Amino acid sequence: MLKPKEANSLESRIQSHYAELPPAERRLADLLLGFPGDIATYSASELAEMAGTSNAAATRFFRRLGYKDFSEARRMVRGARSWGSPVYLSAPEDRVRQNSKTVAAHIARETNNVSRTLEALRPDILREAADALIAAKRVFVAGFRNSSVLALYLYRQLSIIRDGVVLVPSVGQTLGEDLAGLNGDDVVVVLGFRRRVAMVETLISVAKRRGAKVLLVADSSATAMPKKPDWSLLCEVRSESPFDSYTAAMSVLNLLCAATFRAGMPTSFERLRDVEALHDELEELDTVNWIASVGMGETDAEDAS
Template identity: 45%
Template sequence: MGAEIIMGGGADQPIERRIHLSYGRFTPNERRLADLVLEFPGDLAAYSATELAELAGVSKATVSRFFRRLGFPTFEEARRVSRDAREAGSPVYLASSGADRSEGDENDIALFLRDETDAIARTLGRIDPESIGRIARAIVDARNVVVLGYRNSHHLAAYMRGLLAQMRRNVELVPNGGDTPGDRLAGLNGDDLVIVVGMRRRVAPLEKAMTALHGLGVPVVLITDPTARGLPALARETVVCETETRVLFDSYASAMAVIRLIAVSVVRLKGEVGRRHLESVEMLHEALGELES
């Protein structure tokens, strides 16, 4: 869903969470419709069922069936929920597909700069500050923190683990060396926290690991991109980062910014305890001569 935060639980689940919970059971046409709605859920209130069907390239009957499967008696009820969320100021629903992304006469570097800054702005502009606060609090309170990531996401996970390890103990990176996730995730429970970094293209073991953690009652925070489907339903909190630009290769600038934002929030929560831990790390660096002066 764009760059949004997807919350867990509750009787009045938002549209995007209902979609993620049911995504694996959708027909191909329903998935096309789901992808359209997830990109800009705030635009839903602006369209009739006929217009939405045309945009998604599906029938009007598919639209009606899709929203009934999500638990809405009618399409109008889904539009009302979208409109109410937009009026309440939800950053997920305030974002619109009408944003200006024209290229103009920019040269390659100017285009690259605009794409990178635009991805960061769209990501941070749609994040709920209260959710970042909850994530930071969970990191501070957890007995153990495990940061999990595969492929390109592993580098982002390592960056996050490095930041968090400077301000608290018991922070692990998974997978690490010759370990498998099972080696490190065994024994975790509701007192721990797993932060999953899952950018496209994700590997199959990621969903399996998240499913296992969900079954064990281990809290999970998911940092991902707009293409994630189903995974947010397995997480307590989800932060979605924009990665797609108009040039080759995904951009991880917004993901790095989000990780740093979370780390800064943790430092503020830890207060003096966090600063003392950071100082002890720096003293060891100096004593061991590990870093350039």
Template identity: 35%
Template sequence: MPESSLERRIKARYEAMSAVEQKLSDVILASPGQLAMQTATELAGNAGVSKATATRFFRSLGYDSYEQARREARAARSAGSPLYMQDRGKEDANTSDLIKHHLDQEIANIYQTYQSLDRNELLTIVQAVANARRVVIIGFRHSQTIAHMFRSNLIQVRADILLLPSAGDSLAEYMADLGPQDLAICIGLRRRMPQLEAAMAALHEMAVPMLYLADVLAGHPARLASWIIRCQTESSLMFDSNVSVSAITNLLCSLVGKELSERKSSYLQRVELLHQQLDELEKSP
């Protein structure tokens, strides 16, 4: 959150507030995302205070008006803050309705993401991943969960896959020897960290081809990528959906595996033989 966020402003002066202001603060802090959708009159009514009190309250926090605070709440909601989306699903009458709406949204995300794919570009991406000397996969924060999944699938069909950032290390040592013959897969889902754009800018200067897997907005890093796949991540609940990102990861890795398996020497075959030789996997009954 920015230093001047609504939550910080309230907490900074909460103890000095009147009982009425504390009551209003409690309503806001319990569900700050509601601020994005309510008028000052609606907020005052929910808190049991007058509109004039609500207006003075926001000015006392340093806002020019209630509308300025409301725009801030809308921006936080748009950016994917779970704090500002925790009220999602409250309109569902029961758990069955909530689950149905969630499932409907998940299905829609996968369908819309697949519909948006450029088939020719997808083939170009698959061939680039298959033919690259090395592949680095970069993901920060929750995007690294997808990066881990991408690597765990891709390492089964080709060698020289590196997941960044490695724990306790900086990026520079791993990026210094990359060039046009390599490829970077960059995962940048909503609430991206600035380090992603910095890493992609450096890779761009080094002429490293980049696949950027992102949400539909994609953000500033998109301008640096060779290819972009935009995934639908809309959710009916507080956390963004990753189902379409997971599906695209599965699709890409499977297609790369198919591309490589048609060649004379199959890395996948050698991996499976070593699994057996090393007795690494549980045997089927």
């Protein structure tokens, strides 16, 4: 096993030692991995307290991670941030070098996309949309091409919160069948990201004509569309690569789900438990079938590693 104990980030150190961490230190690891904010601004004792353990554990933790002491860890974390990303400069090789440049650019772009998108988002619109998603009789979630991925995500999460969520277009159905009986009690969520098909506009028109409310989640090019939805949430999708990035969109959808969940609070909570339990049962069943079909049966099954 390789221990490239050199100049790797705190995160990667935690990950590579995660398996061998005792409980108290693992709590610290979990805390740090999920920490919103700059770790370097906290003292070891504060971190220990937040993780619900003693500061002795904190000392041992950082040492086990390969730092000389806590202050070395702090220095390195601090360094990593202001440097941009010195991630893995151990290999002075050229391709690797260039590669990590690319990664650094990606980091900058993506964090920027996310924070700009979220800061531009209007909480009042979010709230209205969330309320509407709870109040609606049915919710249709529509997305074409790449947006279908996001539609699928939103559909799955909303289905946890409430009944009557429909994914559009669904397999083996025409859009007409999918939208049967659409009316003023319904809400249509349209994921309308770049490279929109004409269908997106059509869909919005039809929905509005039938009196349904429309929530559009899209990139900023959607502002040019003639048909206006009731609410829009705009997401930055530009990327360093030729592939649009739906990172910010994902974040907005997560936030939308959270807001909707909160809006439907008394009901939602129980439902969440129900659905999770149900899923667990169903997935178990599936698992058995799959194992059978792959032919796991007899194997003692060893591989090296």
